[in-house]
Amino acid sequence: MSRTLCFETICCENRQLKNLSYHEARLNRTRHELWGFSDHWKLSELIIMPDSVDNSLHKCRLSYNDEIEVIKWEPYSPRTIRKIQRVYDDTVDYRYKYDDRDELNTLFAQRKDADEILIIKNGLVTDSFYCNVAFYNGDAWYTPNSPLLPGTQRAFLLESEKITEERISEDDLRNFSKIKLFNAMVDWENAVELGMESIV
Template sequence: MSHTLCFETICVENRQLKNLSYHEARLNRTRRELWGYQDHWSLAELIEIPDSIENEMYKCRLAFNEEIDNIKWEPYNRRTIREIQRVYHESIDYSFKYEDRTELNTLFAQRNDADEILIIKKGMVTDSLYCNVAFSDGEQWFTPSTPLLPGTQRAFLLDSGIIQEAEISEADLPKFRWIKLFNAMVSWENAPELAIDTIA
């Protein structure tokens, strides 16, 4: 039995757990595919919001493998992103939300003076350090079909028709005008939207 930990980061706002069905689906898929468990966890039953959590935005971080390892609650502070640095890795694998993010952190250390990275794998655009990404040609928003980790916010946006999936190579980047970065904690409405030339 592997003792690898995975985790879910769930946005809590006004004491409400956001997009819970998407987190629950990914958590149960992770448990099934990594460890062979067939039982279904209900996050609404497993997570009790502490009385100390107020109406501000909080991050609920649930670490698990065969059982829940721990649940942590932290106030959420938005990051400021002004410039993005392209970085490259031919074999990085983050297909499950592993607690061990050593490879990702090593790539982040290559960002020079930038605030964020855009990871290119075998010529294809994937993700940033913490976010999925989408690109606009001025009319529609497209998210790469090659993410390192398909996020819960990404799944929600695809299901809602707000973004579409497309193959996006590094060579395609100049075709776009804008990039947005989003994740479970950063809704589409609050996602940083930057000009494509902010990607170094």
Template sequence: MLCFETICVENRQLKNLSYHEARLNKTRRELWGYTDEWDLNALLEVPERVHAGMHKCRVAYAQEVDNIQWEPYSRREIRKIRRVYHDEIDYQYKYDNRDALNKLFAQRGDADEILIIKNGLVTDSNYCNVAFRLGNQWLTPASPLLPGTQRAYLLDEGIIQTAEIRESDIGAFSQIRLFNAMVDWAHAATLDVSLIA
């Protein structure tokens, strides 16, 4: 069973590394019982071929590092979101096996992204955590499928707050924003909630 971290590399700089390191070490401790801490700064050396612009560093690991991949990254456009439902889905660790998520994503129809509803509660999209705008506040689900590193950063900075968000609450908000390690708050897709089918 592999897990992985996806780290944003912008102009050869690894972003939010302390958050990735914290999640990786928590995963290693909880899944495999390791008490040693990996230092991602020491583990990762940006290759020469990774030039200016945005790249994705994907670190797959279990007890040890399995592989590290570096590839260019471009943000995708999201214009419509479809709600999908699964009451048993479990993705509390960033597992390499995304079969359950891929099956849900296949239900998107003509939409670009999905919004996963679990037991009546809003969780995440396929690749992103989400936040909803209520007046001047941005609220993110208190029980995401996977607590993302960008989400942790935004919570620490006070940009978003957690709340229990039920599917029935969606209409009370004006906008939804989708963000992850590769898509920071400033570049996150922001849609009117009417575009959630």
């Protein structure tokens, strides 16, 4: 039976898979909510790390539906982000980490000369193309409570109280001085941090 394909991108450093429990929780929630499965996959038992993976930063990409489709490993290099273009779409839906990213690709194509996008949906700030985001108001960091996809690094940062969830409208952006972009491959300490003037 053909099913929509979803995936997880897991950070591997020093041959250790990071935040695996968060990926496992999202994967099993996706399998239950999208396809009705009630069994629980344990990723630590399903992922076999090849000998070719060394201690440097690697990306483990696991595609799945009712079964694991493929697991790919590749060295990871962070992207350079200097400028962020606001884009608007009131219907974009990426609640699950779908392999099909056509909607997001269409928005990314609107970035003009920017390196990244900030997606505004129904007046609310959501995510960038690859990352969840957080904003600094001089005292603390806040992440939108309206992400397109609640990421695993985001879940970890919320649980560790490094960021706080809050409703953030496009108009609220004027109240912040900095933005950070982070995801499973980019932890808080290494996240791109820019002044708000980088958002156009």
